[in-house]
Amino acid sequence: MTDWIDIAALDDIPQRGARVVKTRQGCVAVFRTAADEVFALDNTCPHKQGPLAEGIVHGSAVTCPLHNWVISLETGLVQGNDEGQVATYPARVEGGRILLDTTFLQARTAA
Template sequence: MSWIDIGHIDEVPLRGARLVKTHIGCIAVFRTAETEVYAATNSCPHKGGPLSEGIVHGQSVTCPLHNWVFDLNTGEAQGADDGRITTYPVRLEEGRILLDDSAVTRRSAA
C-alpha cells in the first residue's frame, strides 16, 4: 500500500470530522477517540447528507439530515436495508493520519 499523509490527528476534533479533498471527491475523516480515526465517503446514500457534519459516537456516525447511522468499520447502515457508505483504510503514524492512496484511486468517493 502507498500512504498519503493527510494531516495531524489534532487537526480533527475529538468525536468530530474534517474533509479531505481528493481527485475523486471529498472524503470525511472521523476521529472517534484520542488515537482512533476512520475515513469514509462524505455523502449519505439516502439523501446525500454531509456525514462530516453528523454526530460521531462510538465507532459510528449519524447523518445530520435523517438520522441514518453508519458503522465506520464496515460502512453498513444500522437499521437500513440498502444503506452503505464506502470506507477507506487509514492509519496513524507518529500522530500523522495516513490514507491509503490506492483505495482512493480505485474507488468512487460519492
C-alpha cells in the same frame, strides 16, 4: 504494496469530529473517535446524500445530520432498519499523523 499519504495531524481533528479531504474523485470524510481511532468514508449518506462529516460521531458510528441515519465507521453499513452502505478507505495513525491509503483513494469512483 500500500502507498500511504499524510493528510493531517491527529490533533487537527477533534475527538468525536471529522474533516473532509477533497480528492479528484470526490470528498472523503475522515473521522476521529473518542478513543483516537481514525476512519475514512465517502462523505455522502446513501439516503439523501447528507454530508457525513457534519454528523455526530458516537462510539464507532456517525449519525447523518439530515435524517439521523446511523452508519458504522468500521464497515460503512447503515445500522438499524435502514439499508445501504458507504465506501470505506484504509486509514491509520502513525507518529501522531493521519495516513490514508492512496491506492484505495485512486480506485474510488467519482462522487
